[in-house]
Amino acid sequence: MARHKEFDQDEALHKAMEVFWSRGYEAASINDLVRHMGINRQSLYDTFGDKHALYLQALDRYREVEGRKMFELLERPGSVKKALRQLFQGVVEGSFCDGQRRGCFMGNAMSELAGRCKETEARTCSNIAAAEGALYRALLRGKKEGEIKGGRDLRAVARFLYSSLQGLQLMAKATRDRKTLEDVVKVTLSVLD
Amino acid sequence: MARHKEFDQDEALHKAMEVFWSRGYEAASINDLVRHMGINRQSLYDTFGDKHALYLQALDRYREVEGRKMFELLERPGSVKKALRQLFQGVVEGSFCDGQRRGCFMGNAMSELAGRCKETEARTCSNIAAAEGALYRALLRGKKEGEIKGGRDLRAVARFLYSSLQGLQLMAKATRDRKTLEDVVKVTLSVLD
DNA sequence: TCCATTCTTGACTAATCGTTCCAGAAAGAG
DNA sequence: CTCTTTCTGGAACGATTAGTCAAGAATGGA
Structure with a gap:
């Protein structure tokens, strides 16, 4: 055997995720990645493959980390409405x-x-489905616990909530006006009443 | 005086808008633009400045064209709800x-x-405000005409609608499942009932 | 007609892109 | 120690990037 990796692979991927997350795919250069990941170029290619492969791995990592946060929030016992507001x-x-x-x-x-990369589309699609599922389960629980009234198409509401969350996050990138964002949240959550 | 331009400046800008619209800023190369605009490179630089300046002009053009469509739809006499559904x-x-x-x-x-370009941020911000205004005026009209019930914060609803429209358009990029998108629309518009 | 101006064209920068190669350092196994 | 393997760092690759230059074609005015 020979020496083992001197850098933490998980940590490096996490750093890569942050770079792609804040700059996007095209605007993130390999040099940016090398700099922020704190490893050298060759290690990057040896460990993660090319830029595209690294991007997909970063996307997967994001889904694990942020998806888990969302699932835990929604599955936590207690008020579903409160969790959604949070x-x-x-x-x-x-x-x-x-x-x-x-x-x-x-x-x-x-x-x-x-629209341009099959692998990315597959990942975003499956993430939509997973998030929609988690929201749906939470809504079902809310209904069972009497917090959310019946008569609603909860599958549709779950889809709506995910779409709204994406819309809100897009708006948050463009405006610094807190009132605008809070208005959006207020009306969005009012569909649960 | 000397010769005048041999290409239609408006048409060229329209083509540039289409390129930036479908590929984004980073992924659109000058060669792509030259090809699709049907003019030569030097004319592009002489007429529109550099890539960044052209992008901003394309963004302005988009706002004129698509913004107008939205305004006309919302100001058209008749049911406001119907216009929004449309x-x-x-x-x-x-x-x-x-x-x-x-x-x-x-x-x-x-x-x-x-998040990275001031000029773009200014344009998207002002577009948000303009669209929000148009939606707000439409909602006010709907209220005046008795189609939309009072007691709602219509400014907040207008903001919500714009955010939702952005969310929907993002979802439409990721999924080909029509039912998902229609579910989103259904629940979104239900806040008007 | 001739001149002045501007458009068009394609070659041409200099820089950066993603990626690979190579030589040497480092480290575990014997 | 030696051998083997892997990691590291920098130089280099060809391709592509945004942007410029210069020479010639085209056009309008006199």
């Missing part, structure tokens, strides 16, 4: 906190590449 | 008709550049 309000707060306004990596990928 | 349903249909799935140029610009 989900949406978190986007509003986030757009003022870190000041990076990088939106949702999945949404960015949809916008930049979904 | 606006949203048009996005759904459009994503199946041309097969280009290029989304909304403004939304694309928000996603790709708003």
Whole structure:
């Protein structure tokens, strides 16, 4: 045997995710990635393949990390409406906190590449389905627990919520007006009443 | 005096808009633009300046053309709800008709550049305000004509509608499932009931 | 007709792109 | 120690990028 990797592969991928997340695919250069990942160029190619492959791995990593956050939030016992409010309000707060306004990596990928790259489209599609499923399960639970009234097409509501979340995240990239974003959240969540 | 331009400047800008619209800023090369605009490289630089300046002019053109369409639709006498349904349903249909799935140029610009380019941010911001205004006026009219019930914060609803429209257009880029998009439209417009 | 001006064309920068190659350093196994 | 393997760093690759230059064609005015 010989020496093992001197850098943390997970950490490097996480850094790559941050670069692609904030700059997008085209605008992120290999040099940017090498710099931010803290590894050298050759290690990048040896470990992750080419730029496109690295992008897809970063997208997968994003889905694991951020998807899990969303699932946990929605599956946490307690008020479903409260969890949803937290989900949406978190986007509003986030757009003022870190000041990076990088939106949702999945949404960015949809916008930049979904129409042009099959692998990206597959990932964003399956992410839509997964998120929609989590929202649907949460709504079902809300209905069972009497918090959300019946008579609604909950599958449609779940789809609506995901689409609205993407819309909100896009708006948060463009405007710094908090009131605008909070108005959007207010009306969006009013469909649950 | 000397000879005048041999190409139609408006037409060339329109072509440039189409290129940036479907490929985005980074992925559109000058060669792509030259090819699609049907003019030579030097004429492009002489007439429109550099790539960035051309992009901003294309964005302005988009706003004129597509913004006008939206304004006319919303100001047309008759049912406001019907006009809004037409606006949203048009996005759904459009994503199946041309097969280009290029989304909304403004939304694309928000996603790709708003956080990184001041001029783009200014344009997307002002477009948000203009669209929100048009939606607000339509809602006011709907209220006056008794079609939309009072007691709602119509400014907030207008903001919500624009955000939802952007979300829908993003979803339309990622999924080819018509039912998903129609579910989103259905629930979105239900806030008007 | 001739001149002045501007458009068109294609070759041409200099820089950057993603990617590969290679030589040497580092580290585990014997 | 030696051998083998892998990691590292920098130089280099060809392709492509945005943008420029210069020479010639075309046009309108006198």
